Amino acid sequence: xxxxxxxxxxxxxxxxxxxxxxxxxxxxxxxxxxxxxxxxxxxxxxxxxxxxxxxxxxxxxxxxxxxxxxxxxxxxxxxxxxxxxxxxxxxxxxxxxxxxxxxxxxxxxxxxxxxxxxxxxxxxxxxxxxxxxxxxxxxxxxxxxxxxxxxxxxxxxxxxxxxxxxxxxx
Amino acid sequence: xxxxxxxxxxxxxxxxxxxxxxxxxxxxxxxxxxxxxxxxxxxxxxxxxxxxxxxxxxxxxxxxxxxxxxxxxxxxxxxxxxxxxxxxxxxxxxxxxxxxxxxxxxxxxxxxxxxxxxxxxxxxxxxxxxxxxxxxxxxxxxxxxxxxxxxxxxxxxxxxxxxxxxxxxxxxxxxxxxxxxxxxxxxxxxxxxxxxxxxxxxxxxxxxxxxxxxxxxxxxxxxxxxxxxxxxxxxxxxxxxxxxxxxxxxxxxxxxxxxxxxxxxxxxxxxxxxxxxxxxxxxxxxxxxxxxxxxxxxxxxxxxxxxxxxxxxxxxxxxxxxxxxxxxxxxxxxxxxxxxxxxxxxxxxxxxxxxxxxxxxxxxxxxxxxxxxxxxxxxxxxxxxxxxxxxxxxxxxxxxxxxxxxxxxxxxxxxxxxxxxxxxxxxxxxxxxxxxxxxxxxxxxxxxxxxxxxxxxxxxxxxxxxxxxxxxxxxxxxxxxxxxxxxxxxxxxxxxxxxxxxxxxxxxxxxxxxxxxxxxxxxxxxxxxxxxxxxxxxxxxxxxxxxxxxxxxxxxxxxxxxxxxxxxxxxxxxxxxxxxx
Numbered sequence: 247x248x249x250x251x252x253x254x255x256x257x258x259x260x261x262x263x264x265x266x267x268x269x270x271x272x273x274x275x276x277x278x279x280x281x282x283x284x285x286x287x288x289x290x291x292x293x294x295x296x297x298x299x300x301x302x303x304x305x306x307x308x309x310x311x312x313x314x315x316x317x318x319x320x321x322x323x324x325x326x327x328x329x330x331x332x333x334x335x336x337x338x339x340x341x342x343x344x345x346x347x348x349x350x351x352x353x354x355x356x357x358x359x360x361x362x363x364x365x366x367x368x369x370x371x372x373x374x375x376x377x378x379x380x381x382x383x384x385x386x387x388x389x390x391x392x393x394x395x396x397x398x399x400x401x402x403x404x405x406x407x408x409x410x411x412x413x414x415x416x
Numbered sequence: 417x418x419x420x421x422x423x424x425x426x427x428x429x430x431x432x433x434x435x436x437x438x439x440x441x442x443x444x445x446x447x448x449x450x451x452x453x454x455x456x457x458x459x460x461x462x463x464x465x466x467x468x469x470x471x472x473x474x475x476x477x478x479x480x481x482x483x484x485x486x487x488x489x490x491x492x493x494x495x496x497x498x499x500x501x502x503x504x505x506x507x508x509x510x511x512x513x514x515x516x517x518x519x520x521x522x523x524x525x526x527x528x529x530x531x532x533x534x535x536x537x538x539x540x541x542x543x544x545x546x547x548x549x550x551x552x553x554x555x556x557x558x559x560x561x562x563x564x565x566x567x568x569x570x571x572x573x574x575x576x577x578x579x580x581x582x583x584x585x586x587x588x589x590x591x592x593x594x595x596x597x598x599x600x601x602x603x604x605x606x607x608x609x610x611x612x613x614x615x616x617x618x619x620x621x622x623x624x625x626x627x628x629x630x631x632x633x634x635x636x637x638x639x640x641x642x643x644x645x646x647x648x649x650x651x652x653x654x655x656x657x658x659x660x661x662x663x664x665x666x667x668x669x670x671x672x673x674x675x676x677x678x679x680x681x682x683x684x685x686x687x688x689x690x691x692x693x694x695x696x697x698x699x700x701x702x703x704x705x706x707x708x709x710x711x712x713x714x715x716x717x718x719x720x721x722x723x724x725x726x727x728x729x730x731x732x733x734x735x736x737x738x739x740x741x742x743x744x745x746x747x748x749x750x751x752x753x754x755x756x757x758x759x760x761x762x763x764x765x766x767x768x769x770x771x772x773x774x775x776x777x778x779x780x781x782x783x784x785x786x787x788x789x790x791x792x793x794x795x796x797x798x799x800x801x802x803x804x805x806x807x808x809x810x811x812x813x814x815x816x817x818x819x820x821x822x823x824x825x826x827x828x829x830x831x832x833x834x835x836x837x838x839x840x841x842x843x844x845x846x847x848x849x850x851x852x853x854x855x856x857x858x859x860x861x862x863x864x865x866x867x868x869x870x871x872x873x874x875x876x877x878x879x880x881x882x883x884x885x886x887x888x889x890x891x892x893x894x895x896x897x898x899x900x901x902x903x904x905x906x907x908x909x910x911x912x913x914x915x916x917x918x919x920x921x922x923x924x925x926x927x928x929x930x931x932x933x934x935x936x937x938x939x940x941x942x943x944x945x946x947x948x949x950x951x952x953x954x955x956x957x958x959x960x961x962x963x964x965x966x967x968x969x970x971x972x973x974x975x976x977x978x979x980x981x982x983x984x985x986x987x988x989x990x991x992x993x994x995x996x997x
Contacts, residue, residue, distance in 0.1 A: 331577050336575075399573050412421050
């Protein structure tokens with residue numbers, strides 16, 4: 247199960263992770279809806295070119311300059327958080343949405359928990375594969391921690407002072 | 417000062433609810449400590465040796481009388497009747513129960529306060545000049561910009577998991593009282609030749625294990641672009657700051673590694689994407705916020721008060737107090753008054769609930785109901801009529817605020833040290849006490865004059881030892897506690913990192929070491945020179961030579977159990993995990 251656009255849905259994608267001994271240039275990409283890691287895409291680019299239902303995943307530490315130019319071809323891009331305290335994935339998502347103009351599904355996966363979801367949503371993630379030991383129904387609550395935000399981000403291009411008439415009744 | 421509107425109130429309320437739920441999940445065991453740690457830190461909650469500690473935010477050090485009374489309430493209801501004012505102009509309470517912390521946040525919200533991002537690897541409370549708005553050398557009042565920064569950085573979704581903590585400091589005066597050179601980003605509000613307001617921006621300053629002075633990244637960023645420019649800096653840092661080594665994760669390391677020119681290039685490149693975008697500050701928003709910091713209703717007064725002048729001549733104690741604790745004000749007939757939180761036998765920066773209430777009362781009576789907290793861990797009443805100085809002095813004496821030592825040797829900056837902190841190697845508070853006792857002679861202190869003595873219990877440098885004229889650092893050598901002494905540091909205009917004078921000393925040797933340093937100053941000084949001036953002129957050598965010339969005896973009194981770590985009862989009764997044990 248996944249959280250997608252604030253609801254629980256079944257996950258229709260398989261995430262390909264390289265196992266010990268497998269290499270990006272030789273691993274077999276299974277048929278179906280598969281999200282492949284960036285090194286596999288880079289190595290097997292030509293062979294995979296024709297597959298429409300192919301997603302891409304980036305490690306949280308991958309940098310903007312590593313992002314392929316043709317991001318728009320992927321119906322889903324996932325960012326994998328190896329540790330929830332590593333915040334690089336937030337900027338990565340922000341860049342995908344705002345600099346690259348990526349409009350497809352943007353998925354957060356890996357070490358993410360309920361208490362990270364609100365910020366993740368704000369920077370541009372719309373789908374969340376929370377850690378396996380997390381109660382996903384409970385995690386859903388994390389998306390609505392706040393009804394208001396001060397600053398602009400992907401979810402709201404205007405900061406509060408441009409959105410609302412401020413200074414009203416206390 | 418800034419007043420919340422309905423939106424600020426709503427956000428504060430939702431934060432309380434969020435943290436209440438997180439604490440409940442921690443108490444039930446649903447959240448593991450490792451998952452909870454970051455959440456509590458971003459609400460200022462630490463696990464110290466004996467109990468939970470909570471650091472409340474005092475944005476840019478401004479506090480109303482009502483807020484000060486709330487601190488007193490928190491001290492009484494949830495703590496042991498006192499609190500500790502910090503070098504980032506905040507206040508922290510040392511003896512809390514985890515289950516009370518959401519109620520504390522709820523209480524704070526009723527007086528427009530919070531504990532947001534007072535710890536953790538995120539953007540921390542912005543510090544500023546304690547004399548903002550009243551200083552004679554002020555070019556532009558920095559507080560509206562500090563508040564705009566507060567709102568922008570509060571719950572910034574992209575910057576909650578930075579490589580390490582991130583600190584802004586802002587000043588609008590000629591003399592830097594906000595230590596902008598030792599912050600991750602230092603902002604100096606300036607006017608250009610056309611009279612337009614903008615910021616000189618420094619980046620990469622900081623203390624800790626690798627102290628560094630900030631470098632100028634831009635000479636002038638127009639005020640409208642403050643947030644987009646700041647965001648560009650933090651975004652580049654979030655991506656490229658080191659995450660493999662806790663001690664190399666601050667922005668100063670990144671700036672040093674790639675050089676300021678390359679860092680500037682990256683920031684400017686980034687800024688192109690957001691400059692002139694929606695993050696540009698509007699005139700309307702600046703005016704809305706600035707209106708909160710409008711000039712209070714000053715009276716037309718003569719520039720000096722005759723009764724004050726008379727009493728200064730006849731009463732030495734009053735004269736000392738005026739000399740040290742009363743500061744110039746931009747409006748004739750007014751003064752800014754510092755309430756000292758440094759007195760013998762009390763940890764520097766500590767205040768009791770009774771003192772907090774008294775300070776609030778004095779603010780209401782004499783200073784438009786407002787106070788400031790200084791990075792030197794004292795309080796300021798910024799708008800006092802000179803004709804009220806005598807009455808205020810008497811009230812300050814009754815409440816233990818009148819030690820005439822602002823800027824003197826016993827106005828020590830000190831971290832909580834080994835008595836409370838899990839990181840400390842040394843007894844900072846007890847050492848401050850020993851220094852207080854050794855130099856308990858106001859005439860001598862006045863003669864020595866302005867000197868910054870800063871004490872840190874470990875390399876994290878919460879006591880700012882690097883920028884003390886005399887800095888003392890607790891170090892651990894094979895499980896033993898030693899003290900390293902540096903001299904020549906300075907916190908601003910310009911900031912300098914002190915130099916270590918040589919091998920370390922024992923706890924009981926330190927007062928004698930300080931005494932020797934002062935003896936060299938007295939011997940070498942020329943007319944009008946402060947300790948730091950003499951040191952800069954003569955260099956370190958005469959000081960070092962004299963300190964190490966003969967063996968330094970230990971003060972035997974300091975070996976008595978009175979100077980051991982303070983004895984406390986443990987108060988943890990919640991799921992407990994300490995990084996120390």
